[in-house]
Amino acid sequence: MNKITAIMLIAGLTANASALAKSVSVSSPDGDIKFTVTDDTSMPSYSIEFNGKKVISDSNLGLVFKDSLYLDEHFEIKDSKTRVVNTSWDQPWGERKVVVDNHKELALTLKANRDEVNTYTLRVRVFDDGVGFRYEVPKQKGLGQKINITNELTEFNVTDFADSTAYWIPSRGWNRYEYVYNTTAFEEAQLVHTPFTFKSKSGVHISIHEAALTDYAGMSLNQRRPGTLKADLAPWSDGVLVKTKPGFKTPWRTLQISDDAVGLLNSDLILNLNEPNKLGDVSWVEPGKYVGIWWGMHVNETTWGSGDKHGATTSETKRYMDFAAKYGFSGVLVEGWNIGWDGDWFFNGDVFRFAEPYPDFDIDAIGKYGKKVGVDLIGHHETSGNVSNYRDQMSAAYDLYKKHGIKQIKTGYVADGGNIKRIDENGVVRKEWHDGQYMVNEYLHSITEAAKRGISINTHEPIKDTGLRRTYPNWLAREGARGQEFNAWGNPPNPPEHAALLPFTRLLAGPMDFTPGIFDMGFDGLDATSNRPQTTLAKQLALYVVFYSPIQMAADLPRNYEAKPDAFQFILDVVTDWEKSVALAGEVGDYVAYARQARDSKDWFVGALTDENARQLELDFDFLTEGQRYQAQIYRDGKKADWVSNPYELTIEQKTFVKGDKITLPLATSGGAAIYLKAID
Numbered sequence: 001m002n003k004i005t006a007i008m009l010i011a012g013l014t015a016n017a018s019a020l021a022k023s024v025s026v027s028s029p030d031g032d033i034k035f036t037v038t039d040d041t042s043m044p045s046y047s048i049e050f051n052g053k054k055v056i057s058d059s060n061l062g063l064v065f066k067d068s069l070y071l072d073e074h075f076e077i078k079d080s081k082t083r084v085v086n087t088s089w090d091q092p093w094g095e096r097k098v099v100v101d102n103h104k105e106l107a108l109t110l111k112a113n114r115d116e117v118n119t120y121t122l123r124v125r126v127f128d129d130g131v132g133f134r135y136e137v138p139k140q141k142g143l144g145q146k147i148n149i150t151n152e153l154t155e156f157n158v159t160d161f162a163d164s165t166a167y168w169i170p171s172r173g174w175n176r177y178e179y180v181y182n183t184t185a186f187e188e189a190q191l192v193h194t195p196f197t198f199k200s201k202s203g204v205h206i207s208i209h210e211a212a213l214t215d216y217a218g219m220s221l222n223q224r225r226p227g228t229l230k231a232d233l234a235p236w237s238d239g240v241l242v243k244t245k246p247g248f249k250t251p252w253r254t255l256q257i258s259d260d261a262v263g264l265l266n267s268d269l270i271l272n273l274n275e276p277n278k279l280g281d282v283s284w285v286e287p288g289k290y291v292g293i294w295w296g297m298h299v300n301e302t303t304w305g306s307g308d309k310h311g312a313t314t315s316e317t318k319r320y321m322d323f324a325a326k327y328g329f330s331g332v333l334v335e336g337w338n339i340g341w342d343g344d345w346f347f348n349g350d351v352f353r354f355a356e357p358y359p360d361f362d363i364d365a366i367g368k369y370g371k372k373v374g375v376d377l378i379g380h381h382e383t384s385g386n387v388s389n390y391r392d393q394m395s396a397a398y399d400l401y402k403k404h405g406i407k408q409i410k411t412g413y414v415a416d417g418g419n420i421k422r423i424d425e426n427g428v429v430r431k432e433w434h435d436g437q438y439m440v441n442e443y444l445h446s447i448t449e450a451a452k453r454g455i456s457i458n459t460h461e462p463i464k465d466t467g468l469r470r471t472y473p474n475w476l477a478r479e480g481a482r483g484q485e486f487n488a489w490g491n492p493p494n495p496p497e498h499a500a501l502l503p504f505t506r507l508l509a510g511p512m513d514f515t516p517g518i519f520d521m522g523f524d525g526l527d528a529t530s531n532r533p534q535t536t537l538a539k540q541l542a543l544y545v546v547f548y549s550p551i552q553m554a555a556d557l558p559r560n561y562e563a564k565p566d567a568f569q570f571i572l573d574v575v576t577d578w579e580k581s582v583a584l585a586g587e588v589g590d591y592v593a594y595a596r597q598a599r600d601s602k603d604w605f606v607g608a609l610t611d612e613n614a615r616q617l618e619l620d621f622d623f624l625t626e627g628q629r630y631q632a633q634i635y636r637d638g639k640k641a642d643w644v645s646n647p648y649e650l651t652i653e654q655k656t657f658v659k660g661d662k663i664t665l666p667l668a669t670s671g672g673a674a675i676y677l678k679a680i681d
C-alpha cells in the first residue's frame with residue numbers, strides 16, 4: 001500500500017530564484033540536514049550542513065559529453081520547486097515490513113544562456129537520515145540522438161577530512177569488491193568503492209554511495225585533492241563512461257549522515273530513493289534458509305569438476321535434500337552440476353554449458369526427489385565472466401530450471417576486474433568492468449529474464465547493490481564483499497574485525513549472501529593461519545541476525561552440524577524475513593548489535609558481535625512489546641572462549657525478559673551472542 005499522507009507543492013521560490021539566482025536550500029523534515037545549491041561560483045555547486053555545521057563544503061556539479069556542449073560552469077538556477085512527502089510503503093520481504101519515506105524535495109532547473117544544451121534539472125531529496133541528488137537531462141537542441149558521457153564532475157568536498165577516519169576497499173582492483181577493509185586516515189582513501197564510510201572526531205558519521213543504479217556506470221570515488229572526492233565512473237572498453245540518450249536520469253548520489261554509527265544502520269535512504277516494485281505480484285519470491293553442495297569444494301573435500309571427487313552427484317544431492325527435509329531448510333544449492341568445470345574453471349568461461357548436466361547428475365530424478373521430500377533445488381550458473389556465452393544460453397538455461405520447479409538461481413561472474421568477456425555485434429572480443437554500464441545492464445537483464453519465469457536471483461561477483469530489490473524484488477541477495485569462502489582459502493582469511501566493519505560499509509547497500517554458520521573451524525587445524533574462520537562459534541551464530549539477507553545459508557557440512565546439535569538449534573530457529581529491525585549498538589569496526597522481530601510473529605532475535613577485542617556489551621531490551629513476556633534462549637561465548645585457541649566454548653542458557661530489561665553479554669575475542677526471544681503467555 002503506497003499511501004501518500006502529505007504532499008505539498010511550493011512554487012513560490014521560483015521568482016526569487018530567478019531574480020537573485022544565487023542559492024537555494026532545502027532541509028530535512030527534522031531540520032538537522034540542510035542542502036544548499038549555489039550558482040554564485042563559476043560552477044553550480046552544492047554544500048551540506050548537519051546540525052548547523054558544514055560537513056560538505058561547495059562541491060562541483062556537472063556532466064561532460066563527448067560530442068556536444070555539456071553541463072558545467074555556464075549554468076544558473078532559473079527555477080526551483082519544493083515538495084514535502086510523508087508516506088510509507090510495504091516490502092514484500094525485508095529487514096522491515098513498513099518503510100517510512102519522509103523527505104523534502106527540491107527540483108532546480110539550471111539554465112545556460114546559449115541556444116543549445118542549455119538546461120537540466122538537479123533533483124534533491126533530503127531525509128532525516130541523509131541526502132540524495134541526481135541529474136535529469138531532458139531532450140533539447142544540440143544533444144543529438146546519442147550522448148557519450150566522458151566525465152561526471154560531481155564532487156564531495158569533506159570539510160572535516162583532516163580529522164576523519166575512513167573505512168574503505170580499493171576500486172578498479174583485480175578482485176572487484178573482495179578486499180579486506182582498510183581503516184585509515186581519510187587522505188589514504190585514494191580510489192575507493194562505495195559505500196564509502198568515514199567518521200570525524202566530533203562523531204559525525206557519513207557514508208557516500210548511490211541509489212537506483214540502472215543503465216549507467218557504477219561510481220567510485222577518487223580523492224583528487226586532500227578531502228575532495230570526485231565521482232569516478234567505471235569506463236567501457238572503448239573509454240566512454242556512459243552511453244545514453246537525451247531524456248536520461250543519473251542514479252542518485254547519496255550521503256547517509258548521522259551523529260553516531262548506529263544511525264547509519266537504521267537508515268532506509270537507499271531503498272527510499274529506488275522506484276517501487278515493477279514486477280507486480282511477487283508472492284513467488286521466497287526468503288528462506290538453505291544448505292548446499294558448496295563448502296566441501298572450498299575446503300577441497302570434493303570438486304566442482306567431474307571425476308572421483310565430484311560433489312554434484314545425484315546421490316549426494318539426495319543426501320543433502322534428506323538433510324534439508326529433516327531439519328526444515330527450504331533449499332539445496334548445488335554447484336558443479338553442469339558441463340564446463342573441468343580444467344581451470346576460473347578461465348573456462350567459454351566452455352560452460354548451462355543446460356547440460358554432467359552424466360552423474362540426473363536433474364529429472366533430483367527435481368522429482370525434491371518435490372517428494374519438500375525441498376527446492378537451488379540452481380547455479382558460474383559464468384567465469386564470459387557473459388556473452390551466458391547470454392546465448394540464458395533462455396534455455398532458465399527454461400530448464402523452470403521446468404524442474406527451480407525458484408532460485410545463484411549466479412557467478414568470477415573474472416578479474418576489467419576482464420569480463422563480451423563479444424560485440426561484430427564478433428570482436430571486448431573486456432569490460434564488473435561495475436561498468438555494460439555489466440550494470442547485463443546483471444539486470446538476468447533479473448528480468450528470471451522474473452519472467454518466476455525465478456529469483458542471488459548474484460555473486462555482482463555489481464554493488466544500490467537498492468534495486470525494491471524495484472525488482474526477485475533480486476534476493478548478492479555477494480560483493482569478502483564472504484565466508486575467504487575463510488577456506490583466503491590467505492589471509494577475513495580478520496576478526498571484518499564482521500564488525502561490513503554492517504557499516506557493504507551492508508548499507510543491501511543484503512549480502514555471506515553464507516554464515518561454519519561450525520568446524522579446524523578443517524586445517526585450529527592453528528592454521530590462512531585457512532580458518534577467525535571467530536568463535538557464538539559469533540558464527542550471531543551473523544544470522546547481524547548480517548541481513550532474506551536468504552541465509554547454513555554453509556558447513558551436514559556432519560559438522562550434527563556434531564554440535566545444541567548450537568545448530570539456533571540456526572534452525574532463526575528466520576530470514578522480518579517485521580522490524582533495530583540496530584541497538586555499535587561502533588564501526590569494533591562491535592555491533594541488532595534486534596529483529598520475525599515477520600508476522602511476536603518473536604524477536606538478537607545478534608551481537610565484536611572484533612578482536614573481548615568486551616562486555618550491555619543491551620537494553622526496550623524494543624520488546626509492553627506487557628509481553630519472552631522466554632529467551634541465549635547462545636554466548638563461554639567464560640574461557642577466545643577465537644584463537646578456544647572458539648567452541650559456548651554457554652547456552654534460558655531466561656525470561658520483559659520490555660525495559662537489560663542484559664550484559666560477555667563477548668570473547670572475535671566473539672558474539674545470539675538470542676531467540678520467544679513470546680510466551
Ligand code: NOJ
Pocket residue numbers: 294335382412414460461479485
Ligand atoms: C565464487 C562464489 O562466491 C562462490 O560462492 C562459488 O562457490 C564460486 N565462485 C564458484 O562459482
Ligand code: CA
Pocket residue numbers: 178460461479485
Ligand atoms: Ca566470490
